[in-house]
Structures are given as structure tokens and as C-alpha cells.
Amino acid sequence: MENEKDTKEEKEVKPDFQKFVLEADTYKTLLSKKYLSRKKFEERDWGAIKSFIPGTIITVEVKEKQKVNVGERLLVLEAMKMHNIITSPIKGTVKKIHVKAGDKVANHQLLVEIR
Amino acid sequence: MSLKQKTIDLKRRMQEAIQGGGAKAIEKQVAMGKMTARERIIALLDPNSFQEYDLFVEHSAKDFDMDKKHLPGDGVITGTGTINGYPVCIYAQDFTVAGGSLGFMHARKITKIMDHAMNLKIPLIGINDSGGARIQEGVNSLAGYGDIFYRNTIASGVIPQISVILGPCAGGAVYSPALTDFVFVVDKISKMFITGPEVIKTVLGEEISMEALGGARVHSEITGNAHFFAESEDECVEQIKKLVSFIPWNNTKKAEPFPKKTPNTKQFKIEEIFPSDARQPYDVRNVIKSIADDSDFFEVQALFAQNIVIGFGRLNGQTVGFVANQPLVLAGVLDVDSSDKAARFIRYCDAFNIPLVTLVDLPGYLPGIDQEHAGVIRHGAKILYAYSEATVPKMTVILRKAYGGGYIAMCSRHLRADFVFAWPTAEIAVMGPEGAANIIFRQEISEAENPEEMRKQKVAEYKKKFANPYVAAAYGYIDAVIDPNETRRFLIHAIEVSSQKAENSPSKKHGIPPF
Numbered sequence: 001m002e003n004e005k006d007t008k009e010e011k012e013v014k015p016d017f018q019k020f021v022l023e024a025d026t027y028k029t030l031l032s033k034k035y036l037s038r039k040k041f042e043e044r045d046w047g048a049i050k051s052f053i054p055g056t057i058i059t060v061e062v063k064e065k066q067k068v069n070v071g072e073r074l075l076v077l078e079a080m081k082m083h084n085i086i087t088s089p090i091k092g093t094v095k096k097i098h099v100k101a102g103d104k105v106a107n108h109q110l111l112v113e114i115r
Numbered sequence: 116m117s118l119k120q121k122t123i124d125l126k127r128r129m130q131e132a133i134q135g136g137g138a139k140a141i142e143k144q145v146a147m148g149k150m151t152a153r154e155r156i157i158a159l160l161d162p163n164s165f166q167e168y169d170l171f172v173e174h175s176a177k178d179f180d181m182d183k184k185h186l187p188g189d190g191v192i193t194g195t196g197t198i199n200g201y202p203v204c205i206y207a208q209d210f211t212v213a214g215g216s217l218g219f220m221h222a223r224k225i226t227k228i229m230d231h232a233m234n235l236k237i238p239l240i241g242i243n244d245s246g247g248a249r250i251q252e253g254v255n256s257l258a259g260y261g262d263i264f265y266r267n268t269i270a271s272g273v274i275p276q277i278s279v280i281l282g283p284c285a286g287g288a289v290y291s292p293a294l295t296d297f298v299f300v301v302d303k304i305s306k307m308f309i310t311g312p313e314v315i316k317t318v319l320g321e322e323i324s325m326e327a328l329g330g331a332r333v334h335s336e337i338t339g340n341a342h343f344f345a346e347s348e349d350e351c352v353e354q355i356k357k358l359v360s361f362i363p364w365n366n367t368k369k370a371e372p373f374p375k376k377t378p379n380t381k382q383f384k385i386e387e388i389f390p391s392d393a394r395q396p397y398d399v400r401n402v403i404k405s406i407a408d409d410s411d412f413f414e415v416q417a418l419f420a421q422n423i424v425i426g427f428g429r430l431n432g433q434t435v436g437f438v439a440n441q442p443l444v445l446a447g448v449l450d451v452d453s454s455d456k457a458a459r460f461i462r463y464c465d466a467f468n469i470p471l472v473t474l475v476d477l478p479g480y481l482p483g484i485d486q487e488h489a490g491v492i493r494h495g496a497k498i499l500y501a502y503s504e505a506t507v508p509k510m511t512v513i514l515r516k517a518y519g520g521g522y523i524a525m526c527s528r529h530l531r532a533d534f535v536f537a538w539p540t541a542e543i544a545v546m547g548p549e550g551a552a553n554i555i556f557r558q559e560i561s562e563a564e565n566p567e568e569m570r571k572q573k574v575a576e577y578k579k580k581f582a583n584p585y586v587a588a589a590y591g592y593i594d595a596v597i598d599p600n601e602t603r604r605f606l607i608h609a610i611e612v613s614s615q616k617a618e619n620s621p622s623k624k625h626g627i628p629p630f
Contacts, residue, residue: 017396020446022478025547027446029396032421034337034452035445041484054320080318107319 046090049112055079057103062112066094074112077105088114132170132187136211144211149282149304150348152192152207152215155242158352160196160205167194169224176218179251186212189221190245193228195235198359201371204232207242210282214246217288221249222259229266236365238275240355243292244282260287267294272466274365277355280305280331280341281348293340296463297358297415300331300341301351307334307341332418339419339456357413361427361434362467369468370434376409378603383410385599391540393516393547393582399424399439399447399474402514406472406603408432415460420452425460427469431607436464439474440525442515449521450481451494458497465505470610473502473511473526478547479519495524496629502530504626508613510606513537513584513593518546528592533616534609536602537584537593544586548578 020027058076062068068088077084092114099111116124135141135151144151150158156165174181174189190212195204206228208215225241232239248256270276271294278292279299283306292298292307300307308329315321315328327333334341343358345351363370383405390397404410407428414426422445425438438457440447449457464471480486480495502509502524510533511526522543526532537543545551553560556573563569580586587593597605 015396015443022446022448022482023546023550024553025394025478025549027394027396027442027478029442029446030444032444038483038485041488053318107321 047092047095047114048110049074049086049088049114051077051105051107051109051111053077053079053084054107055084055105057099057101057105057111058083059101060097060099062094062097064094064097068092068094068114075099077111086111090114129170135187135209136213140211147304149210149244151211152209152242152244155279155281155348155352156192156194156196156205156207158349159240159355160198160203161200164196165194165205166196167192169193169227172220172224174218174220174249174252176249176252176255178253181251184213188212189218189224190215191221191224193224195228195231195237198356201359201364202235202237203240203359204228204235204237205240205242208245208282210244210246213249215244215282216246216249217256217259218249218252219255219259222256222262225259226262226266229263229270232274233266233270236274236367238277238359238362238364239270239295240277240279241291241295242279242281243284243288244280245288246283247286247288257287260291263291264294267291271296272366275359275362275467277358279351279355280307281351282306283325285309285311285329289340297342298334298340299343299345299351299355300334301345301348302331304348305331305334305341335416335418337419339416339452341419342415344418358427361413361429362469366466366468372432373408373429373434375432376411376429378405378407379410380405380600389514389540389599391515393476393540393542396443396446398443399441399476399514402474403428403437403439406430406606407435407437412437416456420450420456422447422450423453423457425457428472430472430603430610433610434469435472435606435610436460436469437472437474438526440477440521442476445481447477448479448481449477449495449498449524450486451489451491454491454495454498454524458501461498461501461505465501465507468507470508470510470613471502471505471526472606473509473532475511475513475517475522475525476515477518477521477525478516479521493629495520498524499530500626500628502526502532504620504628506616506618506620508610508616509533510609511535512597512602512606513541513543514599515540515542516547517541517543519544531618533613534605535593536595536597536605537588538599538602539584539596540599541584541587541593541596542582543584543592544581548574548582551581552577 017028018031020029056078058078060075061073069091072088074086074088095113095115097112172189174186191208193206206225276295277297278295285308289307306325306329312323335344343354383401388401403412412428422441424441509526528535552574560566560570584596
């Protein structure tokens with residue numbers, strides 16, 4: 001019991017203060033868990049077509065080296081009994097197709113690359 | 116039958132209904148570490164104050180052989196009672212009866228007690244412990260939820276509504292607590308989510324436990340859905356009783372006054388708990404305790420967005436709502452979560468005639484791509500909206516730094532604070548001295564023989580001239596620069612003179628806050 005109290009008091013005496021710079025001024029403070037685990041920003045690659053849900057590829061409707069326009073059908077991904085039509089968000093050429101009909105895909109898996 | 120026989124028959128019927136799901140189901144409930152619905156009501160209300168209604172309500176379902184099933188009280192207990200002599204309407208879902216599932220009559224019992232609370236103008240407490248919609252009753256159970264949500268919304272800001280999550284509360288059921296004022300959760304017992312771990316696994320292939328998905332800690336620390344976190348049901352009961360002591364019966368009343376008590380200024384001595392250097396951390400809750408009656412501060416959402424502190428206290432026996440930046444965490448910045456947290460609390464206090472005391476010590480809004488993309492503009496605007504809209508007495512004390520947009524947002528004169536006080540340590544400026552000097556004296560610094568030396572000199576110059584409360588005081592943006600030890604006296608006086616405050620807002624249906 002006494003040990004427990006000791007360690008608790010010690011924790012209160014020595015909080016893990018960090019330097020926190022805002023504009024040019026530096027503050028001594030604690031950083032929250034949510035702040036420390038915030039996601040680093042990544043520029044979105046619009047040509048990398050990824051699955052937005054796990055499922056099965058039903059059809060692939062383009063071929064490599066084929067030119068595609070914005071909104072053109074690329075493939076059909078079945079998930080939750082729904083046929084999701086994946087279209088191209090950009091105008092370009094199909095550089096590589098990473099899946100074929102019947103493939104099971106995970107979430108965020110790279111399906112098609114358009115350049 | 117004679118009267119005596121009929122009375123015996125009544126007692127027998129009552130006895131049977133009170134058993135709920137029966138001994139076996141109760142045993143299961145206890146094995147999960149939970150109290151029964153009836154025990155919960157009795158623990159919360161004053162002894163012998165509970166009056167139950169609708170004990171003999173029966174479900175009305177016919178499909179799927181439901182007509183052969185008997186569900187005592189249809190899985191929910193409703194009634195009225197008192198907490199510290201304070202009247203309340205209450206319902207508690209009974210998990211021992213068909214898993215506390217919500218069917219048509221179950222919902223009707225709840226909406227009936229909600230209507231009572233609205234007619235009687237007294238608080239409503241809902242204890243949730245339910246597996247969700249009673250699937251066999253189909254669309255009728257959905258109708259039941261809808262009827263509850265509608266009443267929650269209409270009652271919002273009229274009577275206090277308290278939700279206690281003491282078991283699962285999943286799917287649509289979570290929206291009733293979300294629409295109420297305060298949500299209480301208990302570690303390892305409360306579980307809230309829209310779609311459970313099983314659905315998430317089948318749809319997304321992601322595995323997660325109920326606890327990690329929507330346990331009490333998650334909702335207290337991460338989502339902010341819960342306002343009070345307790346280790347046990349007993350502790351939760353004490354928290355509810357304490358909250359009820361701070362709030363009024365309804366929006367036409369003020370909170371009941373409490374016996375006056377002075378704070379413990381020996382334990383919470385400003386000179387010892389407060390560093391005057393704006394870059395040093397301290398716990399602003401200690402400053403609140405140095406001001407509030409009996410040093411009693413009842414914190415709301417203590418684990419969520421800890422860079423702002425909100426909660427109730429009393430000044431000369433009268434309830435006030437404290438909103439304070441917390442320099443201990445993230446230097447007290449405003450960000451998406453802290454703005455959200457404070458704004459809702461400000462609107463609560465305004466709706467229920469609770470004066471607001473704002474303690475300011477912040478370097479501004481938190482910079483970052485994640486913040487900008489999470490909508491810090493939209494969320495940050497909520498705090499401006501809430502303070503501007505509030506018509507209760509608004510007292511602001513600027514303790515140290517009050518920079519930029521943060522200064523404006525924290526109930527400044529410009530958002531119609533009634534009284535703005537500043538400690539001599541206050542620094543009211545567009546930004547921190549280092550940043551400001553870098554910009555204003557950019558040329559002098561870059562052209563100097565020793566730029567670093569010049570920079571230091573210019574920062575010191577700026578600090579001396581602007582890092583104080585007197586520039587703002589000279590414009591009348593601050594009403595008084597005060598000795599920190601006189602803060603309580605100034606606040607009590609401010610509340611006394613604003614007791615008749617009446618502010619006329621222009622007539623409108625309602626504003627459009629940046630939800």
C-alpha cells in the first residue's frame with residue numbers, strides 16, 4: 001500500500017514535460033496522446049487506384065497501355081453484395097493492372113495505376 | 116373475491132413482475148459485474164422515493180411466436196423519485212428481460228416518462244442496458260427509437276437530460292444518449308458503437324474487441340461522447356448525484372443555491388501554483404480551486420481534449436460554469452476537440468441559466484495539416500458562436516497569455532463578456548513575443564551586425580512594451596487589472612450585480628451554428 005502511494009507521488013512530481021514550439025515561442029507542456037499519434041500528411045496519388053473496402057474483383061474492364069478519361073470504368077469490385085463500379089479519377093494511360101477477375105482484395109490494396 | 120383477496124392478487128402480480136427476467140437471468144447479470152435495473156434505480160434515488168409506473172405493461176408483438184412469450188414490464192422500469200430531495204423522472208432498461216431489447220411497448224413506456232418529465236419540468240435520467248432493437252417487432256421498434264430521439268431533441272435545453280450507459284448501447288440506440296446533455300460511462304461495463312466488432316470484421320476484415328472499439332475509456336478519451344468516467348457503478352451513482360446538485364430543474368430556473376463556503380487558499384495558494392512566466396506549465400484546475408467555494412470543482416469531460424478544462428463550481432453558493440485553457444497540456448491551445456468540448460458546455464450553461472467564468476491562458480489555435488484538414492476553422496468557430504450567443508452573465512479573467520484568435524475566442528469583451536479582468540501577468544497581443552519580434556523587426560534583425568543579439572534585444576523590447584495587460588486596458592477592452600488574490604471577490608461581485616441581466620437577442624427561429 002505504501003509503495004503504491006510512493007510511486008503515485010513520484011509520477012505527480014515528474015511529469016514528462018516537452019518543448020512545444022508555436023510560431024517562434026517555446027512552451028513547456030505535456031503532449032496529449034491524440035496529438036502524438038496524429039497522422040502524418042501524405043500527398044494523395046490520384047493515379048494509384050486502391051480498394052476502399054475489402055471484396056472481390058468481378059471484372060477488369062481496361063487493358064494495360066489503354067488510354068482512359070475521367071469517369072471511365074476501370075473495374076467492378078463486389079463488397080457487401082454490392083457491385084461497386086470503380087472509375088478513373090484522372091485522364092491518362094493504364095500503366096499497370098495489379099488484379100484480375102476473381103481476385104479477393106484487402107482494403108486500401110493497389111488495383112490499377114494510371115499515369 | 117373480497118378486497119383482501121384482490122389485494123393479495125395484486126401483490127402477487129407485482130411480485131412476479133418485479134422479478135424481471137427471473138433468478139437465472141439476474142444471476143447472469145450479476146456475473147457480468149452489473150447491478151440489476153431495479154438496484155440501479157434504488158441506488159441512485161433517495162431511500163423509498165421511487166414510484167414505479169407501467170409495471171404491468173405487456174408487449175404487443177404477435178409474429179415469430181412472440182404472442183406466446185411473456186416479458187415482465189417489457190424490459191424497462193419507469194418512474195419518478197428524488198435525488199437529494201430534487202425530483203426526477205427515470206427509466207432503466209432491464210437487460211434480464213429479453214436482453215433489454217426495445218420493442219413498441221418498451222419504447223412507449225420510455226416516451227411516456229419523457230413526456231412526464233417535460234410536463235413536470237424536471238430532469239430526465241435514462242439508464243441504458245440493452246441489446247438493441249427487438250428484431251421480432253420489426254419496424255415498430257424503429258418507430259420506438261424515432262419517438263425517443265424526437266423527444267430528446269424537443270426536451271433539449273428545456274429540462275436536463277442525463278444518460279447513463281450501464282451495458283451495451285449499440286446501433287441506433289446510441290443516438291438517444293448522444294442527443295442528451297450528459298453521458299455517464301463505467302469502465303468495462305459501458306459499450307457504445309454504431310456497428311459492432313462482428314460487422315466491422317465481415318465488412319472491413321478488421322478485428323477489434325468491443326472494449327477497444329467503444330468501451331468507456333474510448334468514449335471518455337478519444338471520441339468525447341462520454342462526459343463522466345467511473346471505475347464502478349457505485350462511483351457513477353455518486354457522480355450523477357453530484358451533477359444533479361449543480362444544475363437547475365429546468366430552463367426557467369436557476370440552480371438551487373448551496374451554503375456558502377470559502378476556498379482553501381492555503382492549499383491552493385496562487386503564488387505557489389501559478390508561474391508568471393507564460394512559457395511554464397501549471398494545472399489551471401488549481402487556479403479554479405483557489406477561486407471556487409470549498410475548492411470544489413466538478414470537472415466535465417476530464418479525459419477528453421485535456422488542453423481545455425470545463426466543469427461546475429460555486430461562487431458564494433451559486434453554480435457557475437468554468438471554462439479554462441489548460442497550460443499543462445499542449446500549452447492550452449484551442450484545437451478541433453477542445454473547441455468542440457468548450458462550445459457545447461458553454462451552450463449548456465447558457466440554456467440552464469448558469470453564469471460562465473472563463474479563465475484565459477492560451478497561445479492561440481494549434482497549427483498543423485491534421486488540424487486544418489480536420490476542420491479547425493469549422494470547429495474553432497463553434498466556440499466563438501457559443502460565447503457570442505450566450506446571454507448568461509459572462510465573466511472573463513485573463514491569467515497570462517492571450518494571443519491572436521485565441522484571445523478573441525475566449526469570451527473577450529468583443530464577444531460581449533460582461534466583465535473582463537486581467538491579472539498583472541496577462542499578455543494580450545496578436546502573437547507571442549518571439550514570433551511578433553521576428554516579423555516586426557525582420558529588417559533590423561537581418562541587417563544587424565549580430566542578428567541573434569539584435570533579435571534578443573528586439574524580443575525584450577517587444578515584451579516590455581506589449582506583453583502586459585495595460586495596452587488592452589488603455590482601450591477599455593479590460594475592465595480592471597486585478598491582484599490575483601482578489602479574483603474571487605471580483606467574480607462574486609460581478610455575479611451579484613448581473614443577477615437581473617437581460618439581453619435581448621433579435622427575434623429568430625434559431626441560428627445556424629457551425630455544427
